Amino acid sequence: MPPRKGKGKANESEGGPSTANTFKLDTRAVGATSDMQDPAERVSALDKKLESAVLGIGKINILGIGNDLVFGRYNDRALKMSEVNKMITSFEKHGMQWTKQENAIAIVIEATRLVEHQDLNGTWNSAETLPTIRFKDVKPIYLASGQHRVSALNKMLEKYKHDKKTLSKRIERLVDKDKLEADEVVEHEGLREKLGKVNGYLERMGQWGVIVYDIDILDGDKELGRHLSQNQVLHIYNETQEEQLVSILRDLRDAKEEGGKNAVTKCLDAQHLKATISKNTKLTKVLKHTRLMLVLMEDILPFGGHYRTRREFDVNWLSRSINVVMGAQIQ
Structure with missing residues (x-):
């Protein structure tokens, strides 16, 4: 019995045409590209625009x-x-x-x-x-x-x-005395030195x-x-969790205006992934609750900046009380 023919491998090994890539896949070498989801790449791009x-x-x-x-x-x-x-x-x-x-x-x-x-x-x-x-x-x-x-x-x-004011008054009291003790003379000199430094701070400050x-x-x-x-x-200048939450809510609002519900979902998924990668567990928990985020975006965010100090924007409180918050919202 003659041996069975291989499925295209013989021709391939002999330099013949390959039939494996039947869907016309791109087989060119893959070059390096920028990942704009990478925080460093994104910040760099925004910094250039800011210039x-x-x-x-x-x-x-x-x-x-x-x-x-x-x-x-x-x-x-x-x-x-x-x-x-x-x-x-x-x-x-x-x-x-x-x-x-x-x-x-x-x-x-x-x-x-x-x-x-x-x-x-x-x-x-x-x-x-x-x-x-x-x-x-x-x-x-x-x-x-x-x-x-x-x-x-x-x-x-x-x-x-x-x-x-305190140093000046103390100096005046010493100057007004008819007779000074030796330790008071030393104190007077020290007070004048301190006052000079304070005046220097006041002159340079601002x-x-x-x-x-x-x-x-x-x-x-x-x-x-x-x-x-x-x-x-x-x-010491870093953003608080609450600032991050408000910024995300604004991004969601913009996404809704530009692309509707699907854009909001995509934006929220990206923000949730970002919080997960940065290991911010409390913020991640809040972002994972889609309905809560939509309520914050649609019903609470429009109240304005004076509302930001309320507990509705406190990430620690939200992460502990999601069920309570959403239960009250449903009612």
Whole structure:
């Protein structure tokens, strides 16, 4: 009996045509591509887009500027005094380091509100090389970051003012005495030295490096504004779970407006995967409950920024009380 023929293998081994790829699959070598779902790739892409919105860099006196500084346009982060106190501790331990680019505060404003022909091309890490930003008016200015830094500076300002008043009074009492003991003379010299340092703090305090962004460009791209307002650099500036939740709800709202229910589902799945990868178990639990997320997005988010401090946006409370929350919502 003659041997059976192989199924195409003989021809293939002899250099004949292969019949395996019957569906015309792409057999070319696979090159490297960018994964825009990768956080680093996504942040890099957004950073590049942000560059086009930069009007310049410089410094302002946060404590002396005539314009009201307004937060919450892009990130309505709740002000927490515990975070402010951490910031003060960091300032006292490491210094304010306000000339560093990574610590700069983002100003968002119309280009037409800046004084013409001023220098906006400073360099970082030196107070002398950062020009003072000048504005045409005293209307409110939007800040996309720095709420806790500004509050920390204001709190420190009040402390130094109080210290100055206390030291000055003590010095005056010593000066008014007809006769001083030797230890009082030493105390007087020490008080004057302390007062000099406090005056130095008061004179220098308030200066801070800023990056000025064009509000028209940021308002034309919702994602850019949110990206700019996220705290991504130092751990003491990191986003809270509640900020992440509100940001996700906004993304869901935008997805619904652009692509309907299917887009919302896809966006929510992506956010759930991201939270799972980052091992944020409480946020993951909240995101996993689709109906809860839809209720938060459709019924609670529209109430505005003043509602963010309520427990309905507290991730710890939500993760513990999902059944209670959704039971009440059903009723």
